[in-house]
Amino acid sequence: MDRETLEVDVLIVGGGPAGMAAALRLAQLQQAAGGEPLAIAVLEKAREAGAHVLSGAVLDPSALADLVPDYASRGAPLAAPVADDRVYYLTGRRQLRFPFVPPPLRNHGHYVVSLNALVRWLAEQVEAAGVDLFTGFAGQDVLMDGSRVVGVRTGDRGVARDGSRKAAYEPGVDILAKVTIFADGVRGHLTKQVLSRVPALQDGREPQQFAIGIKELWELPAGRLAPGSVIHTLGYPLRHEEFGGGFIYGLPDNQVSLGLVCGLDYRDPRFDPHMAFNRFKQHPLVAGILEGGTLVRYGAKALPEGGWNTIPRHYLDGALLAGDAAGFLNSMRLKGIHLAMRTGMIAAEAAFEAVAAGDTSAAGLARYQEKIDRSQVRAELFPVRNVHQAFGHGLLAGLVFSGLTVLTGGRWFEDLRGHAGHARMKTLAWYYGRRSGAAVASNATPIDRRTTFDRVTGVHYAGTAHDEDQPVHLLVQTDVCRSACGPEYGHPCTRFCPAHVYEIRPGPDGRPSLQINASNCVHCKTCDIMDPYQAITWVAPEGGGGPQYTGM
């Protein structure tokens, strides 16, 4: 079959904060340099820019200020300056306010934002600078020539569920680029292909560690929570062995963002992050805020928590990795947007110089690493490189170590080791012994459909939609669901997926059978990360499908 090919100088995969910052920086560099303009393309699987991004979000505007110095007069949607920081330790029924806010959580000078709105605004700046955004097109395969990345193949369109071609069939396009910047987000499925085909990128690196954030946007009775209020919680509903915490951010117009982040390295196979989120909302502190309000939006997204020592080498022949795809996130400050933007900008500079010099090999792109090592990115991430790993030893160890890090500037005897989170999940027999009982959520809590909801209702509020007649985009190539998983782990996919994609139903032969409700998927990547057998592979559905986040 003949495919169309498109040749560009720089291809950016993913139109989130990293990809948009890279595109805008490239356009600026080109404008400053003059001469023959570079051909730049940005691929984004969401139908509209910003519809698949999800974050808390409190924005440190440092990278934005360097990228668009006049961002305020250009109307950047920074919803509310942070006015008030509070940190609580929660027990089942009470809260204990920290007498002071730990320095990494001080947000003076930062903004509570909707990342959807910020990315949509960035997209406008990018398009005004003359860069082509291909929204609604998903990259499906990395094109390689030996160990060199030469571009990306976009997904075919118009393929039926059974793999046959529908009337509107359109084969994917091969986009060939001198440099491809992978900014496909946390556990990006193309970055994952790159990492598996060039294993040397992870030599000497610790395994990446992830968390899942489940978030909702609510509209509240007037005056409930002032815009710019920032509340973080530790403790309940998570146990000391579970990493994570809650957040509640006040937005203008009586809206509030709230969510719970749970480490995807929990040991209890019956732990359920969505149930934990519901318990968080049932806690008196949170329930009091939500009382009488209405749910507006729901969403979920994984986040890379491992930090500096887990970031793979992020340059290779013909390609760079930026933002969450590479793991540039500061889990101690709970912030990654500014690092995504910063690494996108630096990637753009490295790509621009490499294209101009005519050397886009790994050697020509190595400057990316040098620039990052000299930038605020390293200055911020290196000292806290061990903090997340310390939380692997429990909440108390993590807190003590965080405090030490602040005092010592990160000096420690030897870097701490981490483990891939899925490998920490224990079997039912290990965790529960003989009293394992039914494989239901260990933290189950009844829903009231006023403040707490089931996952399927959440899916509705995520606005997620996919063409129903397309191949299932969650590849589960195993028989383990029917055989070992039930007795060993009790089908944890039915609990860690926040969108009710995975459902176990009795098959015709009476054995459990996996039903994949692929059209529910909110593209959070948790299943690809947390499945204890590592048998689930997330691939892109037809471009344009997915959640429809606004105001999140």
Add this chain to the structure above:
Amino acid sequence: MILVIAEQRGGALNRASWEAIAAAQQLAGDLPVSVAVLGSGVDALAGELAAADVAEVIAVDDPLLSGYTPDAVAMAIEGLVAARTPGTVVLPHTYQTRDCAPLIAARLRRPLVTDVTAIKGTGASATFVRQMFQGKLTAEVAPIGDAPVFVTVQVGAFRADAVRRGSGAPVSRVSVAIDAGRIRQTTEAPFQEAAQAVDLGQADRIVAVGRGIKAQEHVALAASLATAMRAELAASRPICDNGWLPMDRQVGSSGQTVAPKLYVALGISGAIQHVVGMKAARTIVAINKDADAPIFEVADYGIVGDLFEIVPALIAALET
């Protein structure tokens, strides 16, 4: 020379043929333009086309062209190309062209530029503008290869009323060799696709079944109630996912949205995805075993109970 293939069916020209002539006139510059019309009994159409400012109108009249088949049209155009040696062949990008143009270009091993929206330059040095990525990018295509280049122009991209009129072009008849034995298709009478079999949106009364029906064989019970009520049968998603009822009977966010006078929900829990598709019904009756099922929040009348007891009783009551 530029050759336009006009499209006709049943003695009427497709309007897009005029648009193709306008495109050809723009492309031609100083080159002559000829227009060919293919069919059986096309003299009148040739006369109609002669109003355009073109060098020649060619009527290709052959009984084998009376109904459209891609093989016959391909052979006819192949013959025309041999007889007139055009530099470019322009066709309107109609369904028929989509069907036969790739065949002709492949058979002659000539370049084909499809769905062109604009033409830059004239003659052999012209480039053709077409959309890629569903219109997100426009590409300028310079064809490579031997003449003729086949170009199809997007319907509506050129204006039919922009065709330059002339003083009556000469009409000539060209006969081409069409080998009846090499026509692999036969033509059926055109048909209009039947309207969707089930339009739940029009139904006054709907009986809908959900997971509570438990097994495929029980769907017949719901169907009997629907018959007794003279209602349409519908379902929530799991029923259609299981293939127990066809997809076109699914109500909800990934199915149809309905607003009947009466909606009877049997064993439907009332997930919001279903409710958004039926909450506009005037009267909603829900039958469900689970008193906490959210369907009761939207129901006007609710029965908490076993549908396998209640539905047969309802049918019996309706039939007496």
